[in-house]
Amino acid sequence: MTNTASKPLFDTVAFIGMGLIGSSLARRILRDGLAKKVTCAVRSEATRDRVLELGIANEAYCDIKSAVVDADLIMICAPVGANETIGAQLAGVLKKGAIVSDVGSVKQAVIRDIAPHLDEGVSFVPGHPLAGTEHSGPDAGFPELFEGRWCILTPVPGESEKATALVQALWEACGMKVECMDADHHDRILGITSHLPHLIAYTIVGTATDLEDALRQEVIKFSASGFRDFTRIAASDPTMWRDVFLNNREAVLEVLGRFQEDLMALQRAIRWGEGDKLFELFSRTREIRRGIVDAGQYFTNFSAEGEDRHSDETGKKKPD
Ligand SMILES: NC(=O)c1ccc[n+]([C@@H]2O[C@H](COP(=O)([O-])OP(=O)(O)OC[C@H]3O[C@@H](n4cnc5c(N)ncnc54)[C@H](O)[C@@H]3O)[C@@H](O)[C@H]2O)c1
């Protein structure tokens, strides 16, 4: 990968997990010279070989210790359910002054599972880039993924401000806007904006799949774009999302309760022919959608050719 050169922020960045997010960040770091060296820990020899073949790390290992021992920044990019096991392998291994960060979709659980394992002199800066697709694995990543999107950092009180500033500088160099907040606030916001929509998508596609065979075939054949839009996020990685729901239980259950009440109200409005209520809600939601588009939070993942890299209409990633 060519280096379009800026000043390196780190000597060595080590990745634990090289899937969609890890490999996108590694590609960006190598492309733009944001670190002198990228190492990674993966779980299988096949993935290690693929990472080296793709040229998205300078060194790749099948064990965590070899990848992280000399690293200045350790970026955990695995499903959040793996954090307890990963954290335990970081204890007593990292350099003094090293920074540990992550990209997990929930933040309180990450702090719970990683922080207790870190030695004195090691800083922890939990983070979450709000950018992704429904694809996974090292082939799915691309360096423009983060461009123009938000990244939330949830620094733990008392941690080094210098470490937070460095992690912030890294995400900004990847084109992200960065904001800091408490981990519990993050988990409540993302429960609404990301976790609930995925749960709804999984449910709708599941309901359609459970229909009797003939009907199901027709649902697939005549899929209007409304249903197709849901199938895109319902194709997201099952391990990642299982771990998200199990690790943001409280916030998801709270917002799900509200959602069920609102759905009941809609059900009632339809039953009683209350068109005004339906019209009023649909008008409000249309305004919200327009606000999101105006805020630039829609389709900002473009390749150098200006092509949308999220997916095409069939839900498949467009070829590189
Ligand atoms: N996909 C998204 O849209 C998105 C967006 C933002 C953040 N995230 C978060 O980023 C993290 C990674 O997600 P992704 O989409 O890159 O997933 P992915 O499935 O593409 O990659 C995860 C990688 O982690 C590896 N892994 C799993 N368990 C491991 C372990 N114990 N040790 C080392 N490696 C392990 C897997 O082999 C895989 O290569 C998750 O925590 C997810 O919540 C995902």
Ligand SMILES: O=C(O)C(=O)C[C@]1(C(=O)O)C=C[C@@H](O)C=C1
């Ligand atoms: O666009 C998508 O495919 C995504 O689902 C990305 C998305 C999201 O919900 O916005 C998914 C999980 C994350 O933690 C962050 C981003």
